[in-house]
Amino acid sequence: RKEVEQDPGPFNVPEGATVAFNCTYSNSASQSFFWYRQDCRKEPKLLMSVYSSGNEDGRFTAQLNRASQYISLLIRDSKLSDSATYLCVVILNTGGFKTIFGAGTRLFVKA
Amino acid sequence: DAGITQSPRHKVTETGTPVTLRCHQTENHRYMYWYRQDPGHGLRLIHYSYGVKDTDKGEVSDGYSVSRSKTEDFLLTLESATSSQTSVYFCAISPHGDSYEQYFGPGTRLTVT
Numbered sequence: 001r002k003e004v005e006q007d008p009g010p011f012n013v014p015e016g017a018t019v020a021f022n023c024t025y026s027n028s029a030s031q032s033f034f035w036y037r038q039d040c041r042k043e044p045k046l047l048m049s050v051y052s053s054g055n056e057d058g059r060f061t062a063q064l065n066r067a068s069q070y071i072s073l074l075i076r077d078s079k080l081s082d083s084a085t086y087l088c089v090v091i092l093n094t095g096g097f098k099t100i101f102g103a104g105t106r107l108f109v110k111a
Numbered sequence: 112d113a114g115i116t117q118s119p120r121h122k123v124t125e126t127g128t129p130v131t132l133r134c135h136q137t138e139n140h141r142y143m144y145w146y147r148q149d150p151g152h153g154l155r156l157i158h159y160s161y162g163v164k165d166t167d168k169g170e171v172s173d174g175y176s177v178s179r180s181k182t183e184d185f186l187l188t189l190e191s192a193t194s195s196q197t198s199v200y201f202c203a204i205s206p207h208g209d210s211y212e213q214y215f216g217p218g219t220r221l222t223v224t
Contacts (some may be wrong), residue, residue, distance in 0.1 A: 003154070031211075032211045034211075034212065037128070042217075042218075043201055043215035043216060043217055043218050044154065044201070044215050045215070046212055046213070046214060049212065087153065087154075091144075091211045093211075096167075097153075097159065097167065098156070098169075099144070099146075099169075099211075099213070100153075101153035101154040101158050102153055103151060103152065103153040104153060106171065
């Protein structure tokens with residue numbers, strides 16, 4: 001089983017739609033969680049950190065469920081510019097530092 | 112803009128040759144990282160540094176070495192390149208070590224023939 005798993009998609013949605021991505025992780029000692037977006041042939045860019053209490057940034061909402069070991073990203077009112085690959089990231093720093101990236105979920109937003 | 116540059120941006124080299132990739136930052140951040148990205152694998156950590164001359168291995172460190180003699184530069188060396196090291200290499204910095212947020216450079220596309 002992979003340490004971090006994401007549905008690879010692709011998700012094809014119309015503009016204005018709401019879309020949700022989930023990411024599961026296997027190590028309960030995981031400490032920090034993030035969502036990144038990556039455009040084709042570009043570097044990953046930090047989208048948002050994920051906190052247990054949930055956090056929102058404009059149209060984006062991230063949630064962490066430690067009991068079930070998953071994080072989620074909700075995008076409301078999708079824009080064409082949201083088309084990208086979304087990567088979830090889990091950090092462990094117990095007994096050695098580890099950054100674990102999911103393989104990414106591809107999103108296409110269409111007019 | 113996290114002020115990170117990588118050089119070269121593209122390189123083609125032959126199997127068995129040494130290759131060094133450079134990551135340069137302008138903000139004097141303490142933490143720096145090297146990743147590789149391959150289809151279907153996501154990014155994988157090769158090595159990281161938590162200060163000048165302080166480095167440690169990531170999950171895919173075999174065949175790679177690093178050096179950090181100045182805060183602003185983190186070098187990744189492939190001592191003898193192999194075709195399995197064909198990949199896109201990203202450097203990252205972490206402005207706040209405690210929060211683990213990382214910001215990435217533009218990447219180096221390396222092809223080993």
